[in-house]
Amino acid sequence: MTSVDFEPHRGELTAYCYRMAGSFHEAEDLVQETLLRAWKARDRYDPARASVRTWLYRIATNVCLTALEGRARRPLPTGLGGPSDDPGAPLQPSMDVPWLQPFPDARCEADTRAGLRLAWIAATQILPARQRAVVVLRSVLEFSAAEVAEQLETTVAAVNSALQRARATLADAGGMDEIAEPDDAETQAVIDRYARAFEAADVEALVRLLADDAILEMPPVPLWFRGSADYGRFMHRVFEMRGTGWTVRRLTANGQPALAAYTSDGRLHTLQVFTVVDGRVSHNVVFADPRVFEAFELPGRIS
Numbered sequence: 001m002t003s004v005d006f007e008p009h010r011g012e013l014t015a016y017c018y019r020m021a022g023s024f025h026e027a028e029d030l031v032q033e034t035l036l037r038a039w040k041a042r043d044r045y046d047p048a049r050a051s052v053r054t055w056l057y058r059i060a061t062n063v064c065l066t067a068l069e070g071r072a073r074r075p076l077p078t079g080l081g082g083p084s085d086d087p088g089a090p091l092q093p094s095m096d097v098p099w100l101q102p103f104p105d106a107r108c109e110a111d112t113r114a115g116l117r118l119a120w121i122a123a124t125q126i127l128p129a130r131q132r133a134v135v136v137l138r139s140v141l142e143f144s145a146a147e148v149a150e151q152l153e154t155t156v157a158a159v160n161s162a163l164q165r166a167r168a169t170l171a172d173a174g175g176m177d178e179i180a181e182p183d184d185a186e187t188q189a190v191i192d193r194y195a196r197a198f199e200a201a202d203v204e205a206l207v208r209l210l211a212d213d214a215i216l217e218m219p220p221v222p223l224w225f226r227g228s229a230d231y232g233r234f235m236h237r238v239f240e241m242r243g244t245g246w247t248v249r250r251l252t253a254n255g256q257p258a259l260a261a262y263t264s265d266g267r268l269h270t271l272q273v274f275t276v277v278d279g280r281v282s283h284n285v286v287f288a289d290p291r292v293f294e295a296f297e298l299p300g301r302i303s
Helices: 007-021 024-040 052-068 118-124 129-140 145-152 156-173 185-199 203-208 228-242 290-295
Strands: 210-218 221-226 247-253 256-262 268-277 280-287
Touching: 007 024, 007 052, 007 118, 007 129, 024 052, 024 290, 052 129, 052 145, 118 129, 118 156, 118 268, 118 280, 129 145, 129 156, 145 156, 185 203, 185 247, 185 256, 185 268, 185 280, 203 210, 203 228, 210 228, 221 228, 268 290
Parallel strands: 210 280
Antiparallel strands: 210 221, 247 256, 256 268, 268 280
């Protein structure tokens, strides 16, 4: 087993650990621990029992479950309470909350990005860690019930029961509708128009691109807004505070279109991750955490 290269599996393992932990930085640490354990145990690997990939996922699952034991879930602001009706409310960050973070698509292969939508990740954070592992391994990665039972050291019946409970919880959570891919032509056109309106600080043009019940949230600030009217009023406030002359860079996160926004003096301001449904922006999660910028390898300044 000494000649086996684990590195080709790093990308998909990082995506898996992110689905479990809700943090890209933590996922990287969990994968590093997984590969270290695999290397130390390489002489005990039995190819007659499982493929290298399945074996690595078993180790990764154990690493994640140990790390998540007793840990609070990672929410978005929408998971903590109702929307604000005051677009002028103080923007006081809550740094004691372990906020859900976005996943930089560029850090893994395209064929491993299933099950990375922010809404889905936020919903699965509600689940107990073992149920989360079952639903990811079975529904996203499509391991068999027998393989998952082996990975979790339990029975097929227990896996099926956990999967049924997890799916019921996720169905009740809502926000699980299918959304267009970021390279969908209509989605690209919407984001292009949004980017131009944002750069021009044109609130009216932004609002025309929104669904009536569009959501805007801004972790680590815990408040959030629902509805195009409040969204627009808040954007008026942003542009009054930060001025005009913005620049945006297009990228993708969690399999969704995203924009990095820079102020007129070239400073990185936010990373915005969009959900586009039926040709309208229905959700924008705006991240201002420097560690998120670091994960996306965004320059802090542009000229």
